Amino acid sequence: MTGNGRLVLAGAPIGQAGDVSPRLREVLGSADVVAAEDTRRLRRLATELGVEITGRVVSYYDANEAGRARELLEMLKEGRTVVVITDAGMPGVSDPGYRLTSLAVEEGVKVTALPGPSAVTTALAVSGLASDRFCFEGFPPRKQGERARRLASLAEEERTMVFFEAPHRLHDSLEAMAEAFGPDRRAAVCRELTKTYEEVRRGGLAELAEWAAPGVKGEITVVVAGYVAAAGELDVDDLVAEVDRRVAEGEQRKAAIVDVAKRAGLPKRELYDAVHRRSDTP
Known part of the structure; x- marks a missing residue:
């Protein structure tokens, strides 16, 4: 392990300042260095949160990421705590952060994250x-x-x-x-x-x-949505077997039929009929 530095990748709110965690408030106020994609937006966020940033604030965005990552690595190797925060979401996910993280890992510097809102998983959920x-x-x-x-x-x-x-x-x-x-x-x-x-x-x-x-x-x-085979290409027997498996695990048959049919792109009536034909077969 090089020095006692620590790299903190901080998830920033994607819209509402109230979505930040108490840990983010704490770390922003105590970090030695805060590397921000937009320093003005960082200052506004800190004001909204009532947090005083006492450490050094530096810019860290696409155009200067390669060079600035080396500078930040040296600070980490000197034992400082460096927080990376982008305009919204998680650093490194289509935002600056990957290069510094990779360098820190190579040098044996501790890397951790403050989980936060992500447009990726939020959009997926809704x-x-x-x-x-x-x-x-x-x-x-x-x-x-x-x-x-x-x-x-x-x-x-x-x-x-x-x-x-x-x-x-x-x-x-x-x-x-x-x-x-x-x-x-x-x-x-x-x-x-x-x-x-x-x-x-x-x-x-x-x-x-x-x-x-x-x-x-x-x-x-x-x-x-992901790709599903056309109905004519599907093996309905496999779908019936999937329904049977889920029912055996405790799921209601009707719910299993609806979900399996939806995922396969098959009319639920067609799968319903196939399941019941199988049940009626001696």
Whole structure:
């Protein structure tokens, strides 16, 4: 272990200052160094929280991340506590933080985190889409060709997918997703999560692209349902077996049928009939 320094990755509120934890208040007030994506926003947050930052405040954003990470590493090796905080959410998740964390781990510096709000999991929770398995894909490429190739590679991704997107590129991205995943693939566009004008739009990708065409404002997170095989490709016997397994574990048969059919993209009546045919078979 190098020195006694400690790197703290601090989750920041994505909309409401009241969502911060007591530990974040404590650490902001006691840290030797606070590295902030936007120092002015940090000062405003501290004022709202009634916290006095006594340590050194430095900027740490995309443009200076590579160089500043080395400086912060030296401070950690000297035994200081360094807190990294971004404008919203968790450092390192489509925000500065990964480079410094990687360097600190290589040098044997202690790295910890203060869990906090995340647009990724918040959007997933309110989307209404399957949340038992998901992947985070960050921002789609800006260039049309690169974006099309990236999305095409995800066309058969079975997990629910979460993307970030800039409001002025949302319409184009939704159109590209409709092209790659199919116009009726279910999705949710989550705008301004936890803020005053929070809005969640759910529907097929083509429908959502049409809604976004006039323009959308705010912080955007897009959640897209994973791929399921067409009904004709499904092995209904496997789905019946899944229902039987869940019933054996204590789940109500009707609830199991509804959920398994929904996940498979199969009409629940078709699965209901298959389950009951199996039950009636001697």
